[in-house]
Amino acid sequence: MTDTLTIKLVFSGGLELLFGNERNQSVLIPPLVPSDNSTHSSPSSSSSTPSSHNDAPYTGETKAADLEYLIYHLRDHLLKERPELFMENGTIRPGILVLINNTDWELEGEGSYQLCNNDEIVFISTLHGG
Secondary structure, three states, X not given: OOOOEEEEEEEEOOHHHHHOOOOEEEEEEOOEEEOOOOOOOOOOOOOOOOOOOOOOOOOOOEEEOEHHXXXXXXXXXXXXXXXXXXXXXXXXXXXXXXXXXXXXXXXXXXXHOEOOOOOEEEEEEOOOOO
């Protein structure tokens, strides 16, 4: 098992504005993450962005890194503004299409999808003002 998973991210349909106007990004995620999706004291300090979390080893229960954890990681480490436009009730807000390697996340188990090295996760906002 690798020390980190590289996850490719694409934001479009206006979501890139919430993520520093960067359409294409990537993150490093540890293969095992806290079961409670805490991103501030993860089992590994690997991340593509600096964070203020404690680098002490995580000693609680862990799970394989999944899309649910990635969503919390994005909110806590990459999202620049207005988290309510990205997440609602612990998941992706309605109106945002999520693709896992070009497949609708609903066909892949949504948040329970176990992340693999070099996965590409695309977030597309389908809501537009007029």
